[in-house]
Every structure is written in structure tokens, then in C-alpha cells.
Amino acid sequence: MNTVKLVAVFAENRPGQMARITEILARANINIRCIIMATSGNCGVMKVLVSDPDLACHNLKQEGFAATLTDAIAVEMPDKPGALHLVAQCLAADNINLLNTSGFAANHRAILVLEVEDPAQAGETLKKHGHHVLTQKETLATI
Amino acid sequence: MFWQQEMETLDRPALEALQLKRLRETVCRLERVPFYRGKFLESGFKPEKLKSAADMRLLPFTTAVDLRENYPDGLLAVSRDEVLRLHTSSGTTGKPKALFFSRRDVDNAAELIARALCMTGVTRRDVFQNMMTYGLFTGGLVMHYGAEKVGCMVIPAGPGTSERQLLLMQDFGTTVIHVTPSYAFYFADFLEKKGIDPRRDLALRKAFVGAEPYTEETRRKIEAALGIDVYNSYGLTEMNGPGVAFECEGKCGMHVWEDNFVLEIVNPATNEPVGDGEPGELVLTSVNREAMPLLRYRTHDLTSIIPGPCACGRTHRRIQRITGRSDDMLIVRGVNIFPQQIERVLMSIPQVGRNYLIQLEGLDDMTVKVELSPAGFDGQVGHLTQLQSEVVEKLRAELSVRPKVELVASGSLPVSEGKAKRVIDKRSL
Numbered sequence: 001m002n003t004v005k006l007v008a009v010f011a012e013n014r015p016g017q018m019a020r021i022t023e024i025l026a027r028a029n030i031n032i033r034c035i036i037m038a039t040s041g042n043c044g045v046m047k048v049l050v051s052d053p054d055l056a057c058h059n060l061k062q063e064g065f066a067a068t069l070t071d072a073i074a075v076e077m078p079d080k081p082g083a084l085h086l087v088a089q090c091l092a093a094d095n096i097n098l099l100n101t102s103g104f105a106a107n108h109r110a111i112l113v114l115e116v117e118d119p120a121q122a123g124e125t126l127k128k129h130g131h132h133v134l135t136q137k138e139t140l141a142t143i
Numbered sequence: 144m145f146w147q148q149e150m151e152t153l154d155r156p157a158l159e160a161l162q163l164k165r166l167r168e169t170v171c172r173l174e175r176v177p178f179y180r181g182k183f184l185e186s187g188f189k190p191e192k193l194k195s196a197a198d199m200r201l202l203p204f205t206t207a208v209d210l211r212e213n214y215p216d217g218l219l220a221v222s223r224d225e226v227l228r229l230h231t232s233s234g235t236t237g238k239p240k241a242l243f244f245s246r247r248d249v250d251n252a253a254e255l256i257a258r259a260l261c262m263t264g265v266t267r268r269d270v271f272q273n274m275m276t277y278g279l280f281t282g283g284l285v286m287h288y289g290a291e292k293v294g295c296m297v298i299p300a301g302p303g304t305s306e307r308q309l310l311l312m313q314d315f316g317t318t319v320i321h322v323t324p325s326y327a328f329y330f331a332d333f334l335e336k337k338g339i340d341p342r343r344d345l346a347l348r349k350a351f352v353g354a355e356p357y358t359e360e361t362r363r364k365i366e367a368a369l370g371i372d373v374y375n376s377y378g379l380t381e382m383n384g385p386g387v388a389f390e391c392e393g394k395c396g397m398h399v400w401e402d403n404f405v406l407e408i409v410n411p412a413t414n415e416p417v418g419d420g421e422p423g424e425l426v427l428t429s430v431n432r433e434a435m436p437l438l439r440y441r442t443h444d445l446t447s448i449i450p451g452p453c454a455c456g457r458t459h460r461r462i463q464r465i466t467g468r469s470d471d472m473l474i475v476r477g478v479n480i481f482p483q484q485i486e487r488v489l490m491s492i493p494q495v496g497r498n499y500l501i502q503l504e505g506l507d508d509m510t511v512k513v514e515l516s517p518a519g520f521d522g523q524v525g526h527l528t529q530l531q532s533e534v535v536e537k538l539r540a541e542l543s544v545r546p547k548v549e550l551v552a553s554g555s556l557p558v559s560e561g562k563a564k565r566v567i568d569k570r571s572l
Binding site: 039099 | 515531555
């Protein structure tokens with residue numbers, strides 16, 4: 001199943017933390033194509049879809065960050081009313097719970113990045129209903 | 144007012160003679176305890192050598208470590224049949240320190256409390272609400288028995304909720320409370336928020352405040368906030384619990400009941416005695432206990448002897464309020480906590496890194512900052528929240544105090560060379 005790799009980094013929830021992370025990525029000439037942040041109390045997790053996830057994760061770890069790679073699903077949708085609803089409906093029908101979700105539209109194309117408990121199962125479900133599940137390469141090329 | 148006027152005002156030579164007599168009897172009884180028998184043999188000490196109070200120095204010290212190593216009953220000086228009650232106090236490892244009371248010890252501890260209450264004007268007409276934790280902690284039952292001895296109506300409220308404390312005070316006309324300084328402050332805030340003026344709406348007159356060190360300024364603030372007199376109280380489980388030393392109405396220093404406790408102040412580094420008025424570590428010998436007397440117990444509490452007699456007429460000498468500890472024990476919400484306990488809990492959780500920091504702030508809030516181990520991170524924010532709750536619960540189970548826990552990035556806490564500075568105490572008590 002097509003999945004995309006996100007780099008997840010632990011950070012404290014206080015000013016300046018994102019800059020510490022982006023500095024490391026910028027120095028390695030890594031392009032960030034999508035970002036998802038979740039915070040809880042004093043800490044948070046920043047997730048990025050980047051041109052070279054392995055290098056990004058390696059460099060962050062080397063600088064002492066708690067970083068890891070996680071799998072997500074990228075789905076392409078038409079940029080029109082009701083498109084997201086169709087995706088949501090088919091996930092709902094198969095009882096798939098969403099953990100973190102991010103999406104954007106540009107140049108009449110829309111991409112939805114989904115984090116779920118079982119990415120392979122979610123991908124199969126979406127495919128079965130005729131949705132286009134993107135590979136890492138396709139996703140990076142699309143955005 | 145006096146509870147036992149003759150004993151409380153006994154002239155110094157007679158008091159010291161009584162102390163020496165009781166010390167000799169105690170030492171003779173302790174020859175039956177293998178721990179002390181071994182110590183006496185080691186140093187060549189014989190009870191006949193005790194000729195004056197200065198000979199105290201011939202006796203061995205007893206430390207918290209000794210109590211722990213002899214847990215549960217290695218220091219018991221009577222048969223188990225004669226033991227009436229057990230209290231414990233938290234120690235630096237999982238094992239607590241155990242202290243036994245005989246029937247006479249229970250009664251005697253109550254007498255000492257009765258002296259203390261009486262000297263601040265508490266009578267049988269008072270309603271005494273004990274807001275300390277009951278159970279193994281001596282601040283509950285030992286104080287309770289003393290207040291009953293005076294004849295007060297005692298309300299064993301325990302720490303409970305402020306709503307319930309207030310209800311009891313309103314419905315039963317509480318006049319005296321026994322409370323920690325942090326809870327006294329918290330309760331004063333609570334009353335203010337409820338729009339209750341303790342001077343107008345409650346019958347409160349006095350508070351016995353102890354179990355945690357606090358400053359003179361804190362005393363004044365509690366007095367002003369609640370409109371009452373606050374008396375400083377000192378004790379430790381190893382010496383009965385509360386009732387070792389209390390303030391009289393003069394509120395300048397705490398009288399140590401010297402017919403029960405031999406008082407020494409030593410330099411904690413050299414173990415040599417210091418002069419009156421000079422600060423040092425309080426060392427106490429219980430000379431009027433049956434079940435488990437202790438010789439020269441290192442309290443680790445720092446104080447000094449106040450020279451000269453007290454205007455109240457009592458001849459038992461006074462010590463200053465406790466200014467700190469000569470070890471790293473923390474007292475949070477009346478509970479003894481050693482940083483090693485926290486460390487042990489943290490190190491048993493794999494997702495937690497090596498470094499941590501204990502921050503004490505506000506009245507009595509404890510925050511433990513914990514580094515997240517890079518290997519323990521899976522990218523899920525929900526798992527971080529779970530980890531945080533797990534650390535809180537495990538610390539609460541070990542310490543009996545619920546701390547706040549903050550997960551911080553690995554390497555973000557200060558690393559010091561040699562002995563790490565693990566505790567930052569910015570409390571306003």
C-alpha cells in the first residue's frame with residue numbers, strides 16, 4: 001500500500017522550539033512540503049512531510065531531538081465542494097478513526113494527509129472506493 | 144496556664160538530675176537491643192560511665208539509616224506483646240522508618256501534647272479540629288490523643304476538602320485547628336473566595352502549625368488572614384511525632400520537653416557540640432520512652448538553642464524555629480520526600496531519560512520536569528499524555544503527594560558536574 005513518511009519531532013510547547021527544528025532542516029537544504037502540529041500541555045509534536053525524511057530524521061536525532069518516522073496516507077481529491085465529504089464518508093463506513101489530519105488545495109488539486117491507526121487498511125479502503133492514494137514520490141511532486 | 148506546673152518549672156539542677164537518671168535507665172534498657180549492645184561493645188561504653196550530661200558524648204549517634212537497616216523491629220526494646228501502636232515515617236528507600244509505642248508511651252505522648260496545648264491557653268471548653276492526615280502519620284493520632292487528654296472535643300477531620308472543613312467549623316464551633324502552614328494558607332484563600340470572614344463568621348482562636356518548616360513572616364500572614372494566634376509546633380515520628388517542642392504564649396522559640404528529650408545541637412560536619420545561640424543540627428535522645436527509645440538521634444533539622452530563661456516561667460530550654468535541613472529531604476504538604484525516591488520512580492520508566500529537576504513553587508506546589516528519552520518517542524502526542532499521567536500516578540503512589548509532571552526535551556535540563564542540583568525551592572512559605 002502507498003504510504004508517505006512523516007518526520008515526527010518532540011518539542012516543548014514554548015517559544016522558539018519550531019525555529020530550533022527548522023534551522024536544522026534548513027541547514028541540510030531539506031524542503032518542508034507540509035506541516036502538522038499537535039500540542040498537549042507543556043509538550044507537543046511537530047510532523048513534517050519533507051523531501052528527504054531519512055536525512056531529516058537523522059540530522060534531528062544527531063542534534064539531540066527525539067525524532068521518528070511515522071506512516072501516513074496521502075489522498076488526492078478534486079478541488080470542489082463535497083470532495084472531502086466523500087473521503088470522510090468512506091472512512092466512516094469502515095469505522096476508521098483519524099489521529100491527525102491535514103489538507104490543502106492548490107492549482108485545482110487537493111491533498112489530504114491522514115494519520116490513522118492502520119495506514120495500510122485505510123489505504124485499501126480508500127482505493128476500493130476509487131480514491132487516489134499517492135506514493136511518497138507522487139505526493140512530493142504534486143505539492 | 145500549666146498542665147504539669149511542677150515538671151514544667153522544675154529548677155535546672157533538678158531537671159538535669161532527672162534527665163541523667165532517666166538517661167541511665169534508658170541506656171540499661173537498650174543493652175537488650177542488639178544494635179545498641181553492639182555499639183556499646185565497639186566503643187567500650189558502660190552505663191556506669193554516665194556521670195553527667197557532658198558524658199552524652201560517650202554515647203553513639205543513631206541515624207535514619209540505622210532505623211531503616213533495623214526495620215521492621217530491630218530497635219524494639221520491649222517484647223511485641225507490650226507494643227500498643229505502630230507509626231511510620233517515609234524513608235529514603237521504599238522502606239519506611241517504624242516507631243513503636245507501649246501503653247505508657249501512648250499516654251506519655253498525649254501528656255506532652257496536653258502540656259503544649261495548655262501552655263497556649265487551650266482548655267476543655269475548646270473544640271479542636273485536627274486537619275492533619277490520620278493513619279500512619281503521627282500528626283493525626285498523637286495530636287488527637289493529646290487534645291482529648293486536655294478534654295477538648297476533638298474533630299478528627301483529617302485533610303479532607305475545604306468545604307467539609309468549613310462545614311465542621313461552622314456546625315460545631317471549632318476554636319482550635321492543627322494544620323500545615325501550606326494548608327492554612329490555602330484554607331484562608333478558600334474562605335476569602337467564599338466571602339467568609341473568619342473573625343465574624345467562625346469561632347477560630349488558635350492554630351498549631353507544624354509538620355513543615357516555615358518562616359516568621361508566614362506565621363504573621365496566617366494570623367492576619369484567619370484572625371487567630373498561630374503557635375509553632377515541632378516533632379518527628381522517631382520521637383513520638385508532634386509534642387517534642389512547642390511554643391508558649393510568648394511565641395519566641397519552642398520549649399523542648401527536656402524531662403523527656405535530651406537536647407544537643409551539633410555541627411553536622413564535625414559532630415562536635417556548638418554553643419548556645421549557634422546554629423547546628425538538632426540531636427535528640429528520648430529518655431522517657433519504653434518501646435523504642437533512641438540515643439542521640441540525628442534529626443537533620445537545623446536550629447539553635449535560645450539562651451536564657453523564658454518569661455513564661457518554664458525552665459525547659461527553647462529552640463528556634465527550624466531553618467532548614469542538613470540533608471536533602473524535602474517536606475511537601477507535610478510529607479517527607481527524598482529526591483532519591485523520585486529518582487527511583489523515574490528510572491523505572493523506560494521512556495524517561497536520565498535527567499530530571501524538582502521544582503517547588505508557590506505555597507507548596509511540586510513540579511517534576513522529566514526528560515523524554517529519544518528512544519521512547521513514537522510520534523504520537525496521545526502517548527506523551529499517557530506517559531505524563533503514568534509518571535504522575537507512579538510518583539503519587541510512592542510519595543503520597545501528587546506532583547505536576549512536565550515532559551521536556553532530552554538534554555534540555557541543566558547538567559552540572561559532580562553532585563547534580565536536582566531541587567529548586569522557590570516556595571514562599
